[in-house]
Amino acid sequence: MEIVRSTKLVDMRLRAINEETTSEDLAALDAALGPKQMRQARVQLAGDDLTPFVILRGWACLTRTAADGGRQIMSFLLPGDAVGFGPATKSLAGDSLWTLTPLTFRRLRSDRARYLMSRTALMRAFSGLDARHQNYQRNQILRLSRLSALRRMADLLAELAERMTEVSPPGENGVAMPLRQVHCSDALGMSVVHVRHVLKELAARGATVVENDRLLVCDIPLLQALARDGDRRAPAEPARRAPAQVEPAAAATSAA
Known part of the structure; x- marks a missing residue:
């Protein structure tokens, strides 16, 4: 019987990126994550919450705030996403990570991180997922500048x-x-x-x-x-030019 883990959506994303990711790899990921945690909507994640985590349910976003207080959403983080496992989703200086809806997630346990890194196929999947997020951010730049x-x-x-x-x-x-x-x-x-x-x-x-x-x-x-x-x-079709109308007098002169 197939084991249904709380990380099912994460598993689907990782396997879609790297088909070589095995059930043992996904079981290792499940074992490396801590218990479920929840945060309410419109909450800024800080401190321990910035430890790499996977989203089980809910939406979040990575933002940056301008000097005048205006907020720019840089990227959206959805169910099944891994956050902080690569540079594209890490919160850097000046960034803020906010929940958009109630968020359920599991954080990476520090004592299991080294073991997780030894799973080659799993690390390739995480790398591929991070590359996707980099592509999403490039799409965002293109939207804002050219569309x-x-x-x-x-x-x-x-x-x-x-x-x-x-x-x-x-x-x-x-x-x-x-x-x-x-x-x-x-x-x-x-x-x-x-x-x-x-x-x-x-x-x-x-x-x-x-x-x-x-x-x-x-x-x-x-x-x-x-x-x-x-x-x-x-493009509209060019209007067809009507045939020139010949004055009767001119026509008679031409005929003569």
Whole structure:
């Protein structure tokens, strides 16, 4: 009988990256993690909470705050993610790690870290997962610097929805996300009013819907298409020039 561990979502992400990760590797990871811990939503993680951990349930984000107090979300951390196991998800000086929803996680035990590092396939999987997060952060830079508001939103939601479907199937009406408008604002450098306008535009196109205060992504391929060329429209066909009208007098002169 297959053992269902609390780290099931983490296992799925790691195995998706490195198929050579064995059941023994995953059992070693489970043994190297401490007991479940929980934090409420909108709490900054600090101190021991910054020890490498894996997310079992809930969302968090890595942020940086500007001199004027404005917050920029650098990356989102989802169920099944490993946080602090590589440079992409480590909280550096000037960074803050916040819970977006109630968060359930397990921290790496310091006395088991060395043994875990001896599991070659597992370390390759962690390295691959960290490389993914580096890619997500590069995508974030591209969004903020080169994409229009509609394309930014479509690109971010498509990426997050794809990450969620890697570890859990979408619901009947789509992929549910606990994002609020203020989260989108902090991530995409847009005002809350602008975020609301763009979300209405995406809903009108059938890509998303808000249901019971939850954002649902209904059509990932459509979001990807909008992210690729969302603001472009097919060029209008040039108007055909009407044939020149010949005055009767001129026609008579020509005929003569």
